[in-house]
Structure formats: C-alpha cells, structure tokens
Amino acid sequence: MKAAEAIVECLINENVDTVFGYPGGHILEVYEALRKSKIRHVLVRQEQAAAHSASGYARVSGKVGVCITTSGPGATNLITGIATAYMDSIPIVAITGQVNSTKIGRDMFQEADITGATESFTKHSYLVKNENDLPRIIKEAFYIASTGRPGPVLIDIPSDIQAAEIEKLVIPETVSIRGYKPTIKGHVGQIKRAVKAISESKRPLIIAGGGVLLSHAEDELLNFVEKTGIPLVHTLMGKGALPGNNRHYIGMIGNHGFSEANRAVAMADLLIIIGTRVADRAWGGISDQTNEDVRIIHIDVDPAEIGKNVDTHIPLVGDARTILTQMIERVDKVDTDEWINELKSLKKEIKSNREKTGSVNPKYVIETISKKLDDDAVVVADVGQNQFWAARHFEDKPGRRFLTSGGLGTMGYGLPAAVGAKIAAPDRQVLTVVGDGGFQMSLHELGTISHNDLNIIILLFNNSRLGMVRELQDRFYGKNNAVYLDKNPDFIKLCDAYGIKGVRIRTDSELEDAFEMATRHNGPFLLECVVDPNESTIL
Amino acid sequence: MSRHVLSVLVENQSGVLSRVSGLFSRRGYNIDSLSVGETEDPKVSRMTIVVRGDDYILEQIKKQLNKLIDVIKIVELDPQQSVFRELAMIKVNTTMETRASIIEIVSIFRANIVDVSNETLTVEMTGDESKIEAFISLMNNYGIVEVVRTGLTAIERGSRHIKIQTRNEEE
Numbered sequence: 213m214k215a216a217e218a219i220v221e222c223l224i225n226e227n228v229d230t231v232f233g234y235p236g237g238h239i240l241e242v243y244e245a246l247r248k249s250k251i252r253h254v255l256v257r258q259e260q261a262a263a264h265s266a267s268g269y270a271r272v273s274g275k276v277g278v279c280i281t282t283s284g285p286g287a288t289n290l291i292t293g294i295a296t297a298y299m300d301s302i303p304i305v306a307i308t309g310q311v312n313s314t315k316i317g318r319d320m321f322q323e324a325d326i327t328g329a330t331e332s333f334t335k336h337s338y339l340v341k342n343e344n345d346l347p348r349i350i351k352e353a354f355y356i357a358s359t360g361r362p363g364p365v366l367i368d369i370p371s372d373i374q375a376a377e378i379e380k381l382v383i384p385e386t387v388s389i390r391g392y393k394p395t396i397k398g399h400v401g402q403i404k405r406a407v408k409a410i411s412e413s414k415r416p417l418i419i420a421g422g423g424v425l426l427s428h429a430e431d432e433l434l435n436f437v438e439k440t441g442i443p444l445v446h447t448l449m450g451k452g453a454l455p456g457n458n459r460h461y462i463g464m465i466g467n468h469g470f471s472e473a474n475r476a477v478a479m480a481d482l483l484i485i486i487g488t489r490v491a492d493r494a495w496g497g498i499s500d501q502t503n504e505d506v507r508i509i510h511i512d513v514d515p516a517e518i519g520k521n522v523d524t525h526i527p528l529v530g531d532a533r534t535i536l537t538q539m540i541e542r543v544d545k546v547d548t549d550e551w552i553n554e555l556k557s558l559k560k561e562i563k564s565n566r567e568k569t570g571s572v573n574p575k576y577v578i579e580t581i582s583k584k585l586d587d588d589a590v591v592v593a594d595v596g597q598n599q600f601w602a603a604r605h606f607e608d609k610p611g612r613r614f615l616t617s618g619g620l621g622t623m624g625y626g627l628p629a630a631v632g633a634k635i636a637a638p639d640r641q642v643l644t645v646v647g648d649g650g651f652q653m654s655l656h657e658l659g660t661i662s663h664n665d666l667n668i669i670i671l672l673f674n675n676s677r678l679g680m681v682r683e684l685q686d687r688f689y690g691k692n693n694a695v696y697l698d699k700n701p702d703f704i705k706l707c708d709a710y711g712i713k714g715v716r717i718r719t720d721s722e723l724e725d726a727f728e729m730a731t732r733h734n735g736p737f738l739l740e741c742v743v744d745p746n747e748s749t750i751l
Numbered sequence: 752m753s754r755h756v757l758s759v760l761v762e763n764q765s766g767v768l769s770r771v772s773g774l775f776s777r778r779g780y781n782i783d784s785l786s787v788g789e790t791e792d793p794k795v796s797r798m799t800i801v802v803r804g805d806d807y808i809l810e811q812i813k814k815q816l817n818k819l820i821d822v823i824k825i826v827e828l829d830p831q832q833s834v835f836r837e838l839a840m841i842k843v844n845t846t847m848e849t850r851a852s853i854i855e856i857v858s859i860f861r862a863n864i865v866d867v868s869n870e871t872l873t874v875e876m877t878g879d880e881s882k883i884e885a886f887i888s889l890m891n892n893y894g895i896v897e898v899v900r901t902g903l904t905a906i907e908r909g910s911r912h913i914k915i916q917t918r919n920e921e922e
Binding site: 327328331332335336339356389390391392514515516519520 | 761762765766769770773777807810811814815817818819820821822823824915
C-alpha cells in the first residue's frame with residue numbers, strides 16, 4: 213500500500229476519527245488517503261486555527277488532537293498554534309507535508325524547516341526519512357504527546373515518502389523509547405513525608421493547576437479535599453479542578469485573581485501545589501509575601517518544573533491522579549475550620565451594580581449567563597479582559613469545562629478552540645467569550661463554523677479597544693492609549709454575510725432576551741455586547 | 752559559578768546535537784565546550800558538555816536535558832573520579848634557531864610533531880586541560896599561528912560505567 217494510506221491506517225489505529233487541516237501541494241497524497249477513509253476532515257480557514265481546534269478538541273475529548281497541513285507557509289502558520297499548545301501542555305500531533313526528501317535544503321517552493329522552527333515548542337518532532345519508519349513514528353508520536361506531561365509532537369513527511377510503496381503495514385504493538393520514561397506513581401517515601409507535613413500543618417492550602425484537569429483527577433481531588441478539609445485555590449489553568457460551590461473553594465490566584473485567594477497563599481504555612489508550574493502570572497504578586505516559614509509540597513509529572521519557579525521542600529514527581537489516590541489512603545482530616553472561616557471572611561464583596569446606559573456590564577453578563585448555561589457547558593475564553601471577566605465570573609460546576617490560552621496568551625484562540633470543542637462534544641453547549649481584538653484575529657473561522665453548522669454561541673465584548681493593553685498603558689504611560697479599534701466593522705453584518713445570526717445589546721436589561729434567543733437558536737449565534745472602553749478587569 | 756562536566760548519552764539521530772545546543776542557548780545556560788562521538792553501541796552517542804553555573808542552574812540543565820526524548824542518561828563526572836582529556840593541534844612559528852628548542856619542549860610534554868614546514872611546526876597533544884594550557888603558554892613565546900582544540904571528553908575511572916537501563920528504574 214502507499215505510505216499515505218498507511219499513515220491514515222495508523223491514525224485510525226490511534227483512535228483518531230477527526231482531523232483539522234488545510235491541504236496544499238506537498239500533502240496531497242495524505243489528503244487523497246484521508247478522502248477515502250472514514251476520518252472526518254474539518255477544513256479550517258487558516259492553519260493556525262487547525263492547531264487551536266486540535267487543542268480545543270483534545271481538551272474536551274481527552275484524546276490527542278490532530279492537525280494536518282502542507283509544507284512551507286502551511287507549516288509555519290501552525291507555529292503559534294503549536295506554541296500555544298506547548299505552553300499549556302495540550303496533547304496534539306501535527307502532521308506537515310514537506311518537499312521531496314532528495315531536494316530538502318535547496319530552498320524549494322514551499323519548503324520550510326519546520327522541525328527546526330518548532331524545536332522549542334514541541335515535546336519531540338520527526339522528519340521522516342524512510343517510509344517504513346512511519347508506523348513506529350506515528351505510534352511513538354501519539355505516545356509521547358499523550359503521556360507524562362502532554363504536549364505537541366510534530367511529524368514532517370516529505371512528499372516522495374508519502375507516495376512511496378510499503379510492502380506490508382506492520383503497526384508495532386508497543387512503544388519503547390529509552391530516553392522517555394515518565395513517572396506515574398509517587399515515591400512512597402516522599403508521600404509519607406508529605407502526609408506527615410499535612411498532619412503537622414495549621415494553615416494548609418492546595419494550589420491546583422491545569423495538571424489536575426490534564427490528569428482527569430477532579431474526583432480524586434474532591435475526595436482529597438473532603439477527607440482532609442484543606443481549602444483550595446487554583447490558577448487560571450486550574451479553573452474547574454474543584455466545583456466553585458464546594459465549601460473548601462477559596463478562589464483563583466494570580467495577577468487577575470481574587471485578593472482573598474492571593475492572601476490565602478501568603479498566609480498559609482503549608483502549600484500543596486498540584487499540577488501547576490506556578491509561573492509568574494499566578495505567583496508574581498505573591499512570592500514576596502509568602503510566610504517565611506511556609507513549607508511547600510510540589511506535585512508534578514514534570515520533574516523539571518519542581519524547583520524551577522518555587523523552592524520546594526517535598527518534591528513529588530508523578531501523575532496527579534495516581535499521587536492523589538496514593539495520598540488519600542494515608543492522609544487524615546486536618547482541623548481547618550478556623551482557617552477556612554478566616555479565609556472566607558477576607559472575601560470582598562464585588563459591587564458590580566453601576567447602572568450604565570449605552571454600555572453593558574461584562575461582569576454582570578458573565579454572572580447571568582453562568583447561571584443559565586447548562587451544567588456541562590464548555591466555555592472557551594480568548595485572551596485579554598474578556599478572558600478574565602470570564603475566568604473570574606463563570607461558576608465552576610462539576611462537568612463544566614473552561615478552556616483558554618493561559619501560558620502563551622494567544623489572542624484568537626477562542627473561536628477555533630470552540631470549533632474543536634464543539635466537534636468533540638456536539639451535544640454539549642459551547643460558548644466562546646472574545647473581545648473585538650481577539651475576534652478579528654481569527655474571525656476567518658466563522659467560515660468553518662458556518663460550513664459545519666456548529667451551534668456555538670459567540671459572546672463578543674466590543675469596546676473598540678485592546679482592553680488589557682489599554683489598562684496597562686493607562687497604568688504605566690498615563691491615559692494616552694496608543695491603540696484604538698474605532699473603525700471596527702459591523703460585526704452583526706459580518707456574521708450575517710457568513711449566514712450566522714447575531715444580536716447587539718447596549719444595556720444590561722437586554723441580556724436575558726438576547727441570551728434566550730442565542731440558546732434557542734439552532735445554529736451559531738453572535739451575541740455582541742457594547743462595553744465601555746474604560747471598563748476595568750477587576751473592580 | 753562553578754564548572755561541571757556532564758556526560759550525556761543520546762540516541763545517535765540527526766538533529767540531536769541541534770536540540771541539545773538549542774536547549775542551552777534558549778534557556779541561557781553557558782556551554783564552555785561540547786564534544787560528541789559514537790560509543791561502543793553505534794546507536795548511541797556520548798556528548799561531553801562542560802557547563803558553567805550554580806547549583807540551581809545545574810539542576811535545571813540536567814532536568815531540561817532529561818526531558819529531551821533523545822537524551823537517554825546524564826551523569827555528572829567528578830574530576831577526582833574521572834579521566835579528563837582533550838586533543839589539541841598547535842601550529843607554531845619556527846626559525847632555524849628556534850626549531851631545536853621547540854622540539855625539546857615537545858618531547859618534554861610527550862607530544863607529537865605531525866607536520867613540518869619551513870616556517871612552522873604542528874604539534875599534536877592529548878592531555879588534561881592544564882597540560883594543554885601550559886604547553887600553549889610556552890609556545891606563545893615563539894609565536895602561535897593556529898590552535899585547534901576538541902574540547903573536553905571524559906570517562907569514569909575504575910570499573911564503573913554509565914549503563915543504559917532497559918527497564919524503568921523506578922519500578
């Protein structure tokens with residue numbers, strides 16, 4: 213059989229039923245094999261969206277997302293999407309075409325050194341030199357992408373290799389990579405030390421991150437919290453790790469988190485960090501405030517993260533779900549009632565009740581919609597003020613999912629990731645929150661949404677600004693903003709051109725009806741909210 | 752900032768060198784020297800990397816290197832328990848008068864003369880860093896035309912060796 217057909221067979225063997233992509237000259241053989249197969253190919257409108265869609269798909273389905281593009285510009289357009297997935301540790305496999313293997317290095321038409329270009333953003337990459345290596349390479353790629361700390365893997369396949377004949381397709385049963393042996397179980401000695409530290413603590417606190425969700429450890433985390441009584445804060449990527457109405461839930465930490473959550477970290481005497489690298493945005497304002505005597509337990513599947521940003525006393529390398537299970541067996545209740553009461557008393561009432569005419573209160577919008585959305589809805593946030601209005605005001609319910617680009621902060625993530633999410637879970641409500649800046653970065657995906665008739669609600673906060681940038685400029689450079697998006701197009705008309713219904717609201721009172729329309733409508737829907745340019749992220 | 756020598760076993764695949772050096776430059780770690788070659792197993796290469804950094808940097812270097820799929824094992828070599836060697840080839844200016852004394856110094860260092868011409872003499876020597884530095888500084892008096900050095904390579908003393916585990920070490 214042709215190598216391209218073998219590639220498709222291997223994908224099917226990896227349980228792939230959907231791919232996101234954009235064809236071109238040097239990937240045609242694979243596309244021909246795809247056409248003849250049962251795999252669903254979703255055509256995006258720009259390759260970067262293929263990577264974001266694969267990412268959204270992976271995060272909602274729990275499978276490895278797959279994106280396929282051609283060589284040259286097709287591959288280079290993927291770079292931002294791959295970097296976005298890398299920073300948030302999302303399992304995707306990117307397959308790119310490449311020029312004829314005998315002609316590599318001669319600057320052929322649409323040639324690009326994509327393996328070199330993505331070296332810093334991939335867990336691993338392959339330039340296939342022999343068609344008989346393909347089954348092993350594909351099996352390894354999926355294994356690497358989905359195990360340990362998940363991440364993107366790129367496979368670059370020259371066109372002549374795609375067309376070559378393979379005698380017999382033999383897919384290896386197992387994968388054996390000497391240099392890659394991720395640790396799953398926690399070291400028992402360290403677990404005992406951790407359990408002892410917990411029993412001795414007076415003000416313990418859990419910081420949960422994206423790793424809890426990647427490990428599918430929500431149940432184990434809940435059991436752990438209920439058994440020990442330890443309160444919990446989370447990072448942006450950890451939103452959803454614990455339901456928001458649980459009595460141990462304190463809030464989101466970070467630059468745009470809640471002050472009571474940041475205070476909790478500063479006051480704790482034991483920090484149990486699970487599945488987060490506590491990068492600068494989460495830890496930034498806190499690090500100089502932490503209690504000098506604080507002891508830190510850091511649980512992470514990636515040993516390189518332990519000790520990188522935060523000095524750790526008890527490192528615990530392994531899979532979050534497995535380690536939490538190991539700990540639950542050994543751990544006991546800690547007397548935390550006073551500690552939790554103290555933390556809850558710090559909670560500031562956020563008064564978001566100014567009556568404004570001519571503009572909508574985005575926090576009110578999110579809070580209202582949060583109550584109306586299904587319990588298993590998926591919310592995809594873009595980047596900027598809209599991201600934090602969404603992160604701060606959407607309630608986390610068990611079964612709900614919140615996706616955003618946390619590590620790289622890529623504007624334009626919202627729309628294509630929502631595409632991937634909806635395709636992964638067609639029966640779940642999918643809503644994406646975007647600003648007018650981020651929306652314009654990827655609005656070409658309205659084409660994909662319309663083409664596939666994806667029932668996605670697009671909540672667009674339009675303030676004719678790059679809101680987050682505006683806030684930073686105000687703070688550091690005075691009220692002389694450099695960037696205005698005053699000549700925005702009429703987004704309703706734009707969506708109409710794509711055959712997508714839309715409604716614009718200017719006051720809070722219009723929200724209920726508009727949202728009702730959006731949820732009732734059987735198809736994609738744009739709900740545009742006109743927001744005051746001076747609306748702040750937090751207060 | 753102290754100097755550390757890492758012996759890194761890697762898969763003998765194209766691109767490995769680029770990945771390792773890319774990792775160092777990307778994260779701002781300093782490489783003093785890097786030498787690489789095949790081992791007793793042709794599928795495995797060994798890189799000897801001399802890095803400079805404090806304990807935090809060294810730990811991060813080892814951990815980040817370990818994350819690379821092609822890196823199989825990393826061992827830090829203790830100078831007291833290892834043999835460190837470097838190869839250098841030094842082309843020195845010679846005249847009728849100076850040639851004899853240069854040859855004397857070469858024989859004291861037990862080095863080899865591998866090329867002679869009217870104006871120059873090329874010396875090949877292997878040894879540890881201090882021996883090579885000493886020779887070079889003596890040759891400076893005569894005028895050095897060119898120096899080519901390989902950078903450090905090293906091996907542990909005694910019967911200890913760097914093994915590749917075939918099973919997960921944690922089990």
